Amino acid sequence: MALQISRLLRSPRGAAVCNACRGFGTSAALSSGHNKWSTIKHDKARNDKAKSKERQMVGKEISSATQLWGADTKYNPRLALALSNAKRASIPKAIIEAAIARGQGLSLSGQALESVTIEAMLPGGVAAVVECQTDQKARVLQDVRYMIKNGGGTVTPTTFLFEKKGRVAMEKKDGLNADDHLDQAIEAGATDIITDDKGRIVIFTDPSETKSVGEAFTKLSGLTIEELEIFWDPNPDTLVEVHDEEQVKDLEDLLGSLRDDHTVQDIYLNAAEKF
Structure with missing residues (x-):
């Protein structure tokens, strides 16, 4: 015991200096580690939100292709492409299977799906319409x-x-111009026709006539339908801009949670910017 105490008391020269160096080094490492952790945490949050949005978009693409042309990839090249995109994006198998079933109007258990619309005002004063599909309406409404x-x-x-x-939305072809198909769109019963940012002809219709107008336009134009949907378009004079950073974060967090729910199919916002 005396020998151990003696060794402890007998510090080498310059020990104080070394301890000071170690203390300074430890402080810097803690600070750096904290900043690194904070950066990783925020990057992960951004990536998680992006993945949620991507999963929802790919799932919608699979469901739409299945609804239009069936679940057999041999006769549905659009579905085959959507499944390939899902694989590249590492979309979980359960989400893919649910999307295919949803395109047939069914849940994974084979029950008929029912549409549910939930209206809400989100952080930042942003109005939302949340569209869900489920075989358990009461539970989804509650959740x-x-x-x-x-x-x-x-x-x-x-x-x-x-x-x-x-x-x-029609298939993309080089040289397509909405003006060239205006008469055909009117004859088919469309309310408007545009060329979107992907170079595709897109027609808008009364929601109850979407499929019939799309099929009529296909016969008149010779173009193939690529996407077909009914959606909620915000009135231009009601668009909201969210500037407060805390409200933006709260809004993004809530949207991320909603998109992670497998029953949520679409979220329509009257926000001026995309979320």
């Missing part, structure tokens, strides 16, 4: 409403801030 309230939103009527429309 999604709770998610909205827990994320700082309020469940309240908002569809009066939007207009429900049908949208049919």
